[in-house]
Amino acid sequence: MSEHNQNIAHVGRRPVVSVTDLGIETCGHDPHVQLVDGVSFDVFAGEMVGLVGESGSGKSLTGSALAGLLPDGVRQNAGTITIGGQVVDTSATACPDGVSVIFQNPMTSLNPSMRIGDQIAEAVRIRHRGISRGDAKRRAVEILDRVEMNRPAERAKQYPFEFSGGMRQRAMIGIAIAREPQVLIADEPTTALDVTVQKSVMDLIDRLRTEMGLAALLISHDLGVVSERSDRMMVMYAGQLVDTGPTEAMLGDPLHPYLEGLLRCIPERAMELGGLQPLPGSVLALAEAGPGCRFAPRCALRIPECEAQPIPLRPMADGRQVRCIRRDGTLPDDLNARIPVAAQANFGGGNDD
């Protein structure tokens, strides 16, 4: 097991997913840009770990690497991913056994000219070689029932265009569970759905995760969805993890100013932090990233030292980890005095180690 993201509940258990020091860079054109940098985490059976961050932060690339499906134009250039003890080849063209992925848009993954039941039956037959066609079809109907599709036998005979968005996502979840995975990667699984359908689809994923004991990675830009559903969360910024730990602890005490900034954009949470406030600026272009903190250009608490050298992801109490100079134990003595008073009031002060 890697040393990362352990907490008391996991002591002595082996993670299903173990990612150590993962790096992903662009390839083909010089100069290569480091898109994912030094990412390490574990996911244990039966838990939902959320990966959250703004668009372009590297969440999907991290999820694709776990599924062995990195897109053209990028490659893994550091680290190791193991799933069930097996090293994942991130340049493969198919998901490794034991891993299923649910993407944002089921229409791009479903075959438009094949009946839904046949698509699920095909996944059953890949998992259980030797099963008869008839048995695989019967199993597909059972799976449609399990993903809470009304009139499953009838629905199995229909094509994707006859389904609503929510039903298509249920069908995709059916294909995912037909593979009988240990690991489920859900990348923005409800972003394309109506608000009314989002909750029921997330409820379904949550229920299957618990019933099947899946190690689940929920990827989303929506901190509200991730925080509601995850046991632990990882906040990603410009290719790096910046704040990780048990969800409740992170919501109650955001250690990184970026997490605090994200929480201040959620009305229900913002009040506890002094009021609703949009996050200023936008994520920096990775090609322009300097050696230090990548969030510094947007951070009200920054001091020159933030941008001068790499800031490590530092383990804290209770399974938390944070990448911020205020927490790395090497602070200049006069740090508090150098943070503008207005920023201290807004962000709850400077060095509180």
Ligand SMILES: Nc1ncnc2c1ncn2[C@@H]1O[C@H](COP(=O)(O)OP(=O)(O)OP(=O)(O)O)[C@@H](O)[C@H]1O
């Ligand atoms: N195939 C590719 N070739 C080159 N760059 C890529 C490729 N795929 C992603 N990137 C770049 O890698 C960075 C991270 O992308 P990624 O899709 O992982 O972000 P994300 O956090 O999932 O955001 P979103 O929610 O918008 O998908 C972005 O700057 C993106 O432009």
